[in-house]
Amino acid sequence: MERRPPGSSRPTEPGPCLSGQRGADQAASASLQSAARARPGRHPLAVAAVLPAGGCGERMGVPTPKQFCPILGRPLISYTLQALERVCWIKDIVVAVTGENMEVMKSIIQKYQHKRISLVEAGVTRHRSIFNGLKALAEDQLNRKLSKPEIVIIHDAVRPFVEEDILLKVVTAAKEHGAAGAIRPLVSTVISPSADGCLDHSLERARHRASEMPQAFLFDVIYEAYQQCSDCDLEFGTECLQLALKYCCTKAKLVEGSPDLWKVTYKRDLYAAESIIKERISQEICVVTDTKEDNKHVSHLLEEVLKSELNHVKVTSEALCHAGRDLQKIILDQCYNFVCVNVMTSDFQETQKLLSMLEESNLSILYPVVVVSVHFLDFKIVPPSKKMENLMLIREFAKEVKKRNIWLCGLLISYPQDEQKLQESLREGAIIIASLIKERNSGLIGQLLIA
Numbered sequence: 001m002e003r004r005p006p007g008s009s010r011p012t013e014p015g016p017c018l019s020g021q022r023g024a025d026q027a028a029s030a031s032l033q034s035a036a037r038a039r040p041g042r043h044p045l046a047v048a049a050v051l052p053a054g055g056c057g058e059r060m061g062v063p064t065p066k067q068f069c070p071i072l073g074r075p076l077i078s079y080t081l082q083a084l085e086r087v088c089w090i091k092d093i094v095v096a097v098t099g100e101n102m103e104v105m106k107s108i109i110q111k112y113q114h115k116r117i118s119l120v121e122a123g124v125t126r127h128r129s130i131f132n133g134l135k136a137l138a139e140d141q142l143n144r145k146l147s148k149p150e151i152v153i154i155h156d157a158v159r160p161f162v163e164e165d166i167l168l169k170v171v172t173a174a175k176e177h178g179a180a181g182a183i184r185p186l187v188s189t190v191i192s193p194s195a196d197g198c199l200d201h202s203l204e205r206a207r208h209r210a211s212e213m214p215q216a217f218l219f220d221v222i223y224e225a226y227q228q229c230s231d232c233d234l235e236f237g238t239e240c241l242q243l244a245l246k247y248c249c250t251k252a253k254l255v256e257g258s259p260d261l262w263k264v265t266y267k268r269d270l271y272a273a274e275s276i277i278k279e280r281i282s283q284e285i286c287v288v289t290d291t292k293e294d295n296k297h298v299s300h301l302l303e304e305v306l307k308s309e310l311n312h313v314k315v316t317s318e319a320l321c322h323a324g325r326d327l328q329k330i331i332l333d334q335c336y337n338f339v340c341v342n343v344m345t346s347d348f349q350e351t352q353k354l355l356s357m358l359e360e361s362n363l364s365i366l367y368p369v370v371v372v373s374v375h376f377l378d379f380k381i382v383p384p385s386k387k388m389e390n391l392m393l394i395r396e397f398a399k400e401v402k403k404r405n406i407w408l409c410g411l412l413i414s415y416p417q418d419e420q421k422l423q424e425s426l427r428e429g430a431i432i433i434a435s436l437i438k439e440r441n442s443g444l445i446g447q448l449l450i451a
């Protein structure tokens with residue numbers, strides 16, 4: 001089965017590339033290999049990545065090192081690993097973590113099914129951590145699955161929003177220039193203070209740039225630079241590109257990067273990262289129904305109202321029947337939001353069928369999947385109280401599926417006979433559904449809301 005087309009802004013899962021993604025990666029890989037073929041007698045271009053992740057996150061101001069701080073229940077570093085794993089032509093990913101965090105890191109790799117990851121001990125500074133990562137790639141140790149790459153990417157583990165295109169650009173530039181790094185326009189002007197704490201001079205902002213990540217290097221260049229590096233540079237330096245220049249006379253090619261390359265440094269950055277991730281996984285909603293005609297009609301009405309209320313969100317609908325073939329595809333295509341319309345009774349037949357399908361899939365490993373179990377009731381005919389007792393079962397179901405990172409809540413929508421009133425209650429229901437999906441507030445798991 002194919003996954004989402006490559007380059008889509010929505011996250012995809014790590015692991016082996018499937019056909020849908022393989023296309024773009026093959027194109028990217030082809031461009032890398034064609035350069036390798038340009039140098040006959042060489043093996044196909046090998047690219048590895050080193051991720052420094054051995055810091056303590058002092059500026060974040062929390063006990064947990066920021067690379068392990070959770071976003072939607074998953075450690076920040078896992079999002080960065082996922083971003084790099086989406087790129088098929090990166091052969092190995094070496095992560096430098098402190099000895100005390102080694103077991104935590106191993107459990108993250110196992111829980112989120114990360115692939116191609118090797119761990120090395122971090123150093124007391126970022127440069128030393130990177131150096132340790134390079135050593136692991138350089139030394140052909142018999143028992144190691146690592147081999148020396150032609151090109152090495154260096155990327156901070158706390159920069160989760162890195163896309164294939166910038167990685168390809170810096171790697172391609174590094175092949176030609178020996179080194180390359182992503183840059184961004186300065187937001188604030190850089191000034192130089194004098195010894196007495198007053199302004200000495202300011203730099204012309206337009207003529208300067210912020211150095212970001214990823215960076216890429218011919219492996220031999222950056223490894224040589226680190227081997228020649230002074231203790232002072234290893235201790236206090238913050239710029240790998242400068243090491244390549246200072247110790248290998250290699251002038252890095254500077255590549256304009258996207259605004260998303262920023263580094264999670266302060267607590268506000270974690271909140272920003274979470275809102276970006278929530279927005280990315282809220283781009284598609286699937287309205288699930290069974291085939292009963294009355295149910296299909298109301299599902300179609302709800303789907304149309306959702307489309308009109310959420311004009312940037314892709315709203316699709318699928319039937320639970322046909323053994324869920326089409327629904328399986330939607331799940332594999334990584335839709336993380338489901339609105340399950342139950343028939344005019346208060347049981348959870350459709351919702352339970354959907355939950356079983358979701359539990360059997362691996363969809364919710366990386367991101368919480370939101371399921372809104374929708375029930376309709378003509379409050380004039382059946383008082384809500386009569387239905388509530390049964391609907392309160394939602395709490396039990398929600399508690400159970402939460403263990404699989406499926407966030408279930410209920411929505412009871414008034415279903416008056418009057419068409420206009422029905423549209424109004426559907427619109428209220430759509431607004432609640434949109435909020436549940438966009439906010440992904442775990443406090444509402446198991447709750448029953450009424451529109």
Ligand SMILES: Nc1ccn([C@@H]2O[C@H](COP(=O)(O)OP(=O)(O)OP(=O)(O)O)[C@@H](O)[C@H]2O)c(=O)n1
Pocket residue numbers: 051052053054055056057058059060066067096122123124125126127129130156157158263264265
């Ligand atoms: N001894 C160190 C220090 C930092 N890093 C890593 O380098 C990246 C960027 O560094 P920075 O943002 O400074 O992280 P911290 O040093 O953890 O943050 P702080 O300076 O606020 O303590 C992070 O992924 C961090 O884990 C590392 O591998 N080894």
Ligand SMILES: O=P(O)(O)OC[C@@H](O)[C@@H](O)[C@@H](O)CO
Pocket residue numbers: 126156210211212213238239240263
């Ligand atoms: O200095 P920090 O350890 O916060 O960050 C390390 C790097 O990300 C930072 O120096 C970039 O400018 C790229 O070199």
